Amino acid sequence: MRSPMKSVSAGGKLNLFFMEMIIVLFFFSIASAVILNAFAASDRLSRESGRLERMSFCAQSAAEIFSQTGSLSETLEKLFGSNSYDIRGDEYDLQVRLPLTEECAYSPENAELYMIMAVESEEPEGLFKMYIVFTDGSDGEALYDIMAGAYLPGKGTVS
Amino acid sequence: MDVKEKVGKNSRPAGIGTGYLSLMMIFVTLCLTALAALSFSAAENGRRFSVRSADYTAEYYAADLEAKRTLAELDKVVSGYSDYMDFMLLAELDELSGTEYVTLPDGLEVSWKTSINDRQNISCKVKFSADGFEILDWRTVSAGETEEAPLGVWLGE
Amino acid sequence: MNSFNSAESKRLGETVSSAASMTLFLIFAVCCLIIISVAATAYGRISRNYENTFDSTAAVRYITNKIRACGGAEIISENELLLRDVGYSTLIYHSGGAVYERLFPEGDTPVSSGGERLFGAEQLIIEEDGGLVRITVRDGDDVFTAFCKG
Numbered sequence: 001m002r003s004p005m006k007s008v009s010a011g012g013k014l015n016l017f018f019m020e021m022i023i024v025l026f027f028f029s030i031a032s033a034v035i036l037n038a039f040a041a042s043d044r045l046s047r048e049s050g051r052l053e054r055m056s057f058c059a060q061s062a063a064e065i066f067s068q069t070g071s072l073s074e075t076l077e078k079l080f081g082s083n084s085y086d087i088r089g090d091e092y093d094l095q096v097r098l099p100l101t102e103e104c105a106y107s108p109e110n111a112e113l114y115m116i117m118a119v120e121s122e123e124p125e126g127l128f129k130m131y132i133v134f135t136d137g138s139d140g141e142a143l144y145d146i147m148a149g150a151y152l153p154g155k156g157t158v159s
Numbered sequence: 160m161d162v163k164e165k166v167g168k169n170s171r172p173a174g175i176g177t178g179y180l181s182l183m184m185i186f187v188t189l190c191l192t193a194l195a196a197l198s199f200s201a202a203e204n205g206r207r208f209s210v211r212s213a214d215y216t217a218e219y220y221a222a223d224l225e226a227k228r229t230l231a232e233l234d235k236v237v238s239g240y241s242d243y244m245d246f247m248l249l250a251e252l253d254e255l256s257g258t259e260y261v262t263l264p265d266g267l268e269v270s271w272k273t274s275i276n277d278r279q280n281i282s283c284k285v286k287f288s289a290d291g292f293e294i295l296d297w298r299t300v301s302a303g304e305t306e307e308a309p310l311g312v313w314l315g316e
Numbered sequence: 317m318n319s320f321n322s323a324e325s326k327r328l329g330e331t332v333s334s335a336a337s338m339t340l341f342l343i344f345a346v347c348c349l350i351i352i353s354v355a356a357t358a359y360g361r362i363s364r365n366y367e368n369t370f371d372s373t374a375a376v377r378y379i380t381n382k383i384r385a386c387g388g389a390e391i392i393s394e395n396e397l398l399l400r401d402v403g404y405s406t407l408i409y410h411s412g413g414a415v416y417e418r419l420f421p422e423g424d425t426p427v428s429s430g431g432e433r434l435f436g437a438e439q440l441i442i443e444e445d446g447g448l449v450r451i452t453v454r455d456g457d458d459v460f461t462a463f464c465k466g
Contacts, residue, residue: 016177017176017177017180017337018337020177020178020180020181021180021337021340021344023181024180024181024183024184024344027184028184028187028188031184031188031191031192032191032351035188035191035192035195035355038195038196038198038199039195039198039355039358041199041202042195042198042199042201042202042203042358042362043198043202043358043362045199045202045203045205045206046201046202046205046206046362046365046366048206048209049202049205049206049208049209049210049366049369050205050209050365050369050458052206052209052210052213053209053212053213053369053373053460054460055213056209056212056213056216057373057376057460057461057462059216059217059220060216060220060380060462060463060464061461061462061463063220063223064448064463064464064465065446065448065463067223067227067465068446068447068448068465069446078445078446122228122231124231124232124234124235126231126234127227127228127231129224144213144217145217146216146217146220146221147217147220147221147224148220148223148224149220149223149224149227149228150227151227151230151231151234153231153234153291153292179341180341180344183344183345183348184348187348187351187352190352190355191351191352191355194352194355194356194358194359195355195359197359197363198358198359198362198363201359201362201363201366202362202366204366205365205366205369205370208370208373208374209369209373212373212377219384296387298384298385298386298387299381299384299385300385
């Protein structure tokens with residue numbers, strides 16, 4: 001007796017091959033879509049963690065410089081270099097919104113991130129609070145924020 | 160013998176046999192799944208580490224701000240007195256919770272701790288004198304650690 | 317004669333189909349290989365990126381935390397930092413593509429050799445900048461800088 005496989009003719013085998021190919025491609029495309037998503041998610045996570053690290057270091061540096069100087073303009077100058085920053089507010093409350101790249105470099109042309117720094121005077125005199133928040137350049141979602149301070153008794157107002 | 164029958168008997172299997180494609184797809188899918196899982200795991204580890212580090216930075220500066228608030232309050236209280244043995248001053252210092260003070264011949268030494276998280280504190284020690292204040296110590300310590308306890312360094316003996 | 321011709325043409329058709337299926341199989345196999353190599357490259361990139369980022373950021377954070385916890389920090393050279401404490405001092409230095417740490421009893425002269433390897437890093441720069449310590453660590457394409465009070 002001949003086995004059912006052997007009894008399949010050459011043309012039938014070809015048909016089987018093409019059918020298998022179609023089924024394999026169908027499953028493979030589904031599996032690939034899932035796997036591709038996993039790779040894309042990994043890549044996004046990897047970039048996000050690098051960006052979070054940079055934001056955290058940038059905020060730390062800003063907090064340390066501000067703690068030393070108590071001045072927003074000096075903090076900005078030391079952190080991002082001499083540029084014309086749009087600092088708004090009065091002598092008790094100042095804020096600035098900086099466009100940054102993902103590497104946390106100042107870039108008015110390419111704002112992938114925004115770093116918002118707000119400084120306000122607190123009681124007693126000489127105590128200043130700085131609020132730093134990073135937001136996404138496209139949707140404005142808050143990504144990271146810290147609160148820092150400076151106590152400089154001789155300094156009455158923010159600058 | 161019929162030609163049709165002859166062809167059927169002598170012909171070799173046409174093209175690739177069934178099953179090879181499926182086997183190959185299973186192998187490739189397994190490889191890709193393993194690589195994707197490894198990538199995701201590495202990226203997730205990195206993200207978890209970054210989030211934890213960034214959170215610690217935020218906690219540290221929040222505690223640092225709180226410690227500076229305490230310093231500002233102390234400075235405000237102490238600057239109102241010229242005599243650091245004044246009963247009223249000491250009573251006011253007692254009211255500030257968490258602070259400890261030592262009166263010195265030339266000033267007043269105040270120390271306090273501000274909690275960063277449940278494992279670490281910022282330990283502060285400030286000396287107030289007629290010239291203002293001087294920060295003697297401003298450092299992170301483990302919760303429960305005393306500053307005076309030195310680390311046991313092996314001296315090779 | 318007619319049946320012979322039809323058998324020949326059938327055989328030719330089967331040969332062509334067989335070659336086509338073989339070609340399809342080969343194309344599939346090559347595509348699979350390409351996909352695997354692309355995935356392996358992506359994994360390698362993500363993994364290398366994670367390692368570089370981890371090493372650089374962990375080094376900056378470690379040094380920052382050590383400075384915050386010590387009694388006093390002294391910059392000896394561009395890649396040597398001495399942290400003084402009660403009864404001992406800690407030397408953090410960069411040598412041969414890695415950051416090392418070595419503890420010395422109080423009074424001993426610190427030397428940049430031996431100690432414990434902490435993190436791999438191509439470059440470590442520690443500078444004094446306006447009363448603050450600026451720490452820069454580079455590993456691969458990643459450069460991380462942070463200020464810390466000294």
